[in-house]
Amino acid sequence: MVIGAGPVGLAAAAHLVARGIEPLVLEAGHSAGSAVREWNHVRLFSTWAEVVDPAAEKLLAPTGWTAPDGAACPTGGDWAEKYLQPLADVLGDRVRFGATVTGVSRLGRDRVVDADREQQPFTVHVTNADGTEERITALAVIDASGTWSTPSPIGGNGLPALGERAAADRISYRVPDLKDPAVRARYAGKRTAVIGSGASAFTALAFLADLAKDAPATHAVWVLRRGISGSTFGGGEADQLPARGALGLRAKAAVEGGHADAVTGFRTSAIEKSGDQLVLVGEDGHRLDPVDEVIALTGLRPDLSFLEELRLGLDERLQAPVELAPLIDPNVHSCGTVHPHGVNKLSHPEKDVYLVGMKSYGRAPTFLAMTGYEQVRSIAAALAGDQEAAERVELTLPETGVCGGAGLFDEPDAANTDGDSGGCCATPSTIQIGIGAPAASGGC
Known part of the structure; x- marks a missing residue:
């Protein structure tokens, strides 16, 4: 059983088919990559060559499917329409849409029972x-x-800020699609707080700056829990994913331009209404000037509620598998390189259950689609009894060059955390930054 018909779920199905194991993929949405389609306007950092799984490509080849230009970076919409949906179509009845998993357990055994489990x-x-x-x-x-379905709240302690729920109609937890006229009208000429320190925040700031060309009153306030340093903007030219490095460089250039406010060392504890506007209040009582809208890009977290009857071995901080957590812990690692890993790092006390893809990272950042493909290749081999292949590493990941816990990703359903690894207890301060407009290609 595979839960989710996104990039990694469908890759898992392809690898299982290649191993002679019949999968059933359950997808809550009504099409392949339903979460990916929600950020269809955002371009990936990875190229097509890096986001097409080898086993999936072999499954697609007999249908006449032609791989897109391997050097180009797809948008989320491209990824879903040109790869994920064709792959789901090939898998056919092995994929069921509109099927929401509400619970998983052992037949006749809750999590307490040992006998014959x-x-x-x-x-x-x-x-x-x-x-x-x-x-x-x-x-x-x-x-x-x-x-994707569980964005982290604005509150600096991991819980919703006071007033956050009441202000929900003025808060977005996604990068806005400013090509949509209704969305564009929401932000045009408005003062918007963008909360977060990762690539999603960089993208939102760039989109808003581009909007300011047509609506000059459009203004952004970038709210960060940590300070700004050279490492805030990632690996730049050292990043082996050029589009990811380029986004950091654009953000760095933007900071030096002087066209918007940035508030550093600010942890939100409350959101208050002030007439038709919102005021962010820090844990130290510091109040920011009123804004019209808030875009919160403080990361995502896993929904574990339907797995509560399973015996999962999860790290108490990251909610990632205990063997994997030390490799990805942003409290320890200042750079984004994560070694490829498979079944041994993803196993749990409950035999034959695996969290893969972004969900395997829990609350940690820096996930790449290639990592997920390697995970499911290894798991499929293990389920087929080929332990040698399961333990073999068949992937070399690009070095990110990302330091300081910036949290740069190649896919927004892996979102960006504004975590604590960079040190963020300084007194809030305001500086002037310049926000560069996004490249026409969206960053590739």
Whole structure:
């Protein structure tokens, strides 16, 4: 059983098919890559050559599918329409849409019961689009449902700020699509707070600056929990994903331009209404000038609620598998290089259940699609009994050159954290920054 028909879930299905194992993919949305489609206007850092899984490409080849230009960087919309949906179509009845997983357990065993536990199949509870419920048994569960549906709140302590829920109609947790007339009108000529320190925040700032060309009153306030240093902007020319490095360089150039405010060392504790505007209040009582809108890009976190009857081994901080967590912990690692890993780093006390893709990273940043493809290749080999292949590394990841916990990603469903690894307890301060407009290609 595979949960999620996104890039990594569909790759898992392709690898299982290649191993002679019949998968069933359950997708809550109504099309392949439903989460990816929600950021269809954002361009990936990785090229097409880096976001097409080898096993999936072999499955697609007999259909006459032609791989896009390997050197080009797709948008989310491109990725979904030109690769993910064709792959789901090839998989056919192995993919079911409108199927929401509401619970996973061992048949006849809650998480407390030991007796014959591993001999029981998994039971997956599903609610279909028409409201009907069913139970499906499975020999293994691969959860590739991602983290897109659970954005982190604005509050600096990981909980919603006071007033955050009440101001929900003025807060977006996504990079806005300013090509949409209704969205464009929402931000044009307005003062917008952008909260976050990663690539999504850089992109939102650039989009707003571009909007200011047509609506000069458009103004951004960049709110960061840490200070600004050379490492804030990633690896630049040292990044082996050029588009990712270029975004950091554009942001660095923007900081030197002097066209918008940035507030550093600010942890939001409350959001208050002031007439038709909102005021962000820091934990130290510092109040920012009123804004019309807020774009919160402080990361995503995994939804573990439907897995609560399984015995998962998760790191208490990151909510990532305990063996993987030390490799990706932003409290320890100042750079974004993560070694390729597979089944051994992803196993849990509950045998044959795996969290993969962005969900395997819990709350940690720096996830690449290539990492997820290697994860599911290894897991499929293990499930097929080929332990040698499962333990073999078949991937070399590009070095990010990203230091200081900036959290740069190649796909926004891996979002960006504004975490604590860079040190952020300084007194809030305001500086002037210049926000560069996004490249016409969106960053490739």
